[in-house]
Amino acid sequence: MSRKFERPVTAQAAVLKELRRRITRGEVLPGQAIRQEVLASELGVSRLPVREALVVLQSERLVDYTQHKGYVVAVLDEDDLAQTYELRKILEGVAVDQAIGRLTDEDIAQMRTILDEMLHVDPSASKSERIEANRAFHFTLFSASANNRLISLLNQLWDTCDRYRALYYPEKSAVDKVSGHRSIIEAAEARDGERLKELLTERREWAFAEALRVVHAHNERALAAIASPE
Numbered sequence: 001m002s003r004k005f006e007r008p009v010t011a012q013a014a015v016l017k018e019l020r021r022r023i024t025r026g027e028v029l030p031g032q033a034i035r036q037e038v039l040a041s042e043l044g045v046s047r048l049p050v051r052e053a054l055v056v057l058q059s060e061r062l063v064d065y066t067q068h069k070g071y072v073v074a075v076l077d078e079d080d081l082a083q084t085y086e087l088r089k090i091l092e093g094v095a096v097d098q099a100i101g102r103l104t105d106e107d108i109a110q111m112r113t114i115l116d117e118m119l120h121v122d123p124s125a126s127k128s129e130r131i132e133a134n135r136a137f138h139f140t141l142f143s144a145s146a147n148n149r150l151i152s153l154l155n156q157l158w159d160t161c162d163r164y165r166a167l168y169y170p171e172k173s174a175v176d177k178v179s180g181h182r183s184i185i186e187a188a189e190a191r192d193g194e195r196l197k198e199l200l201t202e203r204r205e206w207a208f209a210e211a212l213r214v215v216h217a218h219n220e221r222a223l224a225a226i227a228s229p230e
Contacts, residue, residue: 011049018043019053023062023073024159025128026166030218034063034071060156062163076164076215084160085208091154092204093197098145100193108188110140115181127169131162134169137181141188141196164211 019039022028034054040047054071057063064074114137121130135158143151180199187195 011045012052015039015043015045015049016053016056019050019057020060020062020159023057024162024166025131026163027128028073030073030075030163032073033069034073036071060159062159073163076218078212078215080160081164081208081211081215084157085204088154088157088161088204089201091150091157092142092200095142095145095147095150095154096193096196096200098147098150099141099143100191100196102146103141103144103188103191107140107144108185111137111181111185111188114140115185118181127166131165131169135162137184138200141184161207161211164214165207167214168210 019028019034028034036047036050036054040050043050054063054065058065058071061080062074063071065071114133118130118133118137121133139151139154142154145151180202184196184199187199
């Protein structure tokens, strides 16, 4: 009897997943140096898979490399942020168009379950866990498109956005007020693609404004530090 071959997870893939998670969840801050030897020791791997993972993250613009500092978490950049949200607008619109005819009652039930978990989250839950739940909610909708390449591109764009989101994401009590998750579910139930795109646009505009605020505050602090060195 034949069995499906399962490729083992490589050290590079494991390091990449963990480092991407730390960056997108705000556990490693913009501008912070990534010490390869320290990270390798912490994760119990050699420096090679760490270096390979950093090359991938550099291609995704999550880290930068300079000759004197080595690898650092990419700084917050207003132009990059604007371009990312513009691409999200286009691709999320395509995802909704492709998903609306394939969306099942089970998909909508899953969105309801995730929202219920978000609204009744354990007080001890971290901001990272709440951000992950928000992402799962939206990707339940997007994944109904059954377009794997599109979902892969959206995941990469959301990785970029999540590193900003980690710095402004609202507390539990505000989550439904600011994001309109219930309205998204209602539009999904009605199979109203245009309304879904309107609601997602409202969410992106709010998120973009909050992310810009974070960028401006970060840049002002950086300039102040340069002007007034200790």
